[in-house]
Amino acid sequence: MQYVGDQTSLIQGLFSASTGAGGEAWLPFLELLRRVTRADGATIFLDRGREEAEVWTDGISCADAAANRSALRFDRVYDQEGLPAGVIPEGFVRLVKVRAGGATATLCIKRLDIRKDFRSTDRQYLTALTPFLGQAVETWSGLERQRSMAALTGGLAGGLGAAWVIMDLTGIVQEMSANARDLRLLAGQTVRRRLEFPDGDLALTFRTGFAACIAAPEVPQALFDPETGTDLVLRRTHLAGDPVVVATFRAPAELPDPDHFAAHFGLSRSESRLAALICEGHSIKTAAADLGWTEETARTCSKAIFTRLGVQGQTGLLRRVLTSAVTLGLGNCQAGSAQAQFPRPAPKGQP
Template sequence: MAFTSADQRELYLPLIEGIHETPPFGLFMRNLVARTGARRAFMIVTLANAAPDQQPAVLHVAAPRAAQEPPLDYMRLYDLRLHRFGALRPERVYALDEMLDYDDPALLAVQRAALADMEMRHARFLRVSAGDAADAWLVLVRLREDFSASAVATMASIAPHLASALRTLVALTGQRLQTALAQSALARLGIGQIAMDAGARVMAADPQAEALLGFLPDPAGGAGRRLQVLPDVARALERSCAELARGEGGAVRVVRIDARRGIDLLLRRADLSLAEPAARPQVIGVLRTERREEAPDGAAALQAVHGLSAREAALAQAMSCGEPLVEAGLELGLTVETARNYSKRIYGKTGAAGQADLVRMVLTGLAPLA
């Protein structure tokens, strides 16, 4: 099948751009339905590293003339015991008759009755395998006339390109998971970060920073944004970023971003390791809010790590928040003598030299991440 500009515009480019859609490949599927004359269609995507009980991603698409019809019931199709999707040869287009069980007349009658009820007179099935990363299944349906040879050829021609797009999607999903892990840990600690260039232009910001800071479009009209701050603060930021980028005057700077809310931004020279090609930030800005873990969660972590009893862990958690021993014990319903006895056992089990050392151990341990 000859490659045309329409193929590129309507199918191949939407495949590339479709990895950024939620759910992915929506425009590609709509265009494929239009190009093949299908009435309804769906695509199932399963990731190799998904949990056994995780439902696959299913994208339903209908032609405008079938917009009011219910989507195809892919689970009902699966229950009909058609030729199992996983056994389909990748990149080969199957007709509906090839999916039926002609060796079992009773089952064949059930399959045909159900397909007629679902208004699946004609269909094409395509499995696309992205190695050990993901699998996808495409099902396109027509009601009155069978698919043309050109439509079948179109499905076959896009199969290797869809496999490549799936591999890219899986790689991108892995990167997103890594990002979500890092952002979740930082958010639990009340930490936000922004990446800036030498001119204090913001190149990226994590969700915590986005929530706490204000941003404006770059007045110069280029890519990136600027922090929405007072003019003197903006000048201090620009000066600090320029000095850090040049390696002048120490490794860090601290600029008060918002005096009313007491928000300070620690600036340090960027040391990120990024694969090329990449726009490399030269300064990383870090801010932190007063956030602590929920007391029961922190206590549970202390109990598990140091072998404390539940009451000892609750007292240690309260003391790590700066509460004096006696007051912390009273809030937990302990007498002064009991609280002091508990504190001795806490210090003995944790190896802390006193409350200040206990605070250090808790804040640098796992409890703040609970």
């Protein structure tokens, strides 16, 4: 009965690890496997073709036993005497290799040679895990890819100053996007509570808009906070069958520091400082004062910027900058990069 109970615990631990985030998710399973088999170490090797293997270990490493794991046959439990020629591990080992989608996973347990060899029961534990190991690793890899894509999407949204908040029909916050609290308007907001705004006029406008959204679900409610320059749209919808109100926020995108701004657009540092101020809403006169320049110097510099970027006037510059990747945090291009090799559009009227 002890064997059946331990086997069940190991399989449950394996699938629990498969839904965890990051490589650390495998450590509790490896610790359990090591304890059940009384091993000194337990390791998982995940090989993806030519990429360097991902390795997770609890206790001592099994790297010497799995040094030539590409030569192992699939779904067979090996001991130290059955390993490929030339592989001589220290101590006693048991290991098995399985397919995991387009990758391979190798699970190994190890005892130091000052102890006795593994029991036949310990080998049976690996045999019992073999049909599930590949599926578990493939599930974990798929979830990791989804998390990476979600993080990429969140990063792009954050670069654009966008965030979302999900509320129930009473206004209680249920979920927030990862970057929501980065917006000035949402700083300090938490789940399980209603959104609170220190500005009384904005708070009243929000409550009025929320009530209108509940009363007329087909009509989105648009709000604006002039202090932070943040737009807000309230929509009533359904998520997984539950009625909710989704609030989407869009704050002004933050421009990078002058060096990155200059590298992205191929401007000098002085030109990038002036361009950034114009994009923040400054006139040529106020930008010149901020930089300590004469108005004539700023005007001459602005004309050079417009020519270099192929735009006409401050409106064209604003459109060019705010629709570029520089607001997404992708503008850290170095001289000679692929981005710098693309030709800039010529100003209208020039070849």
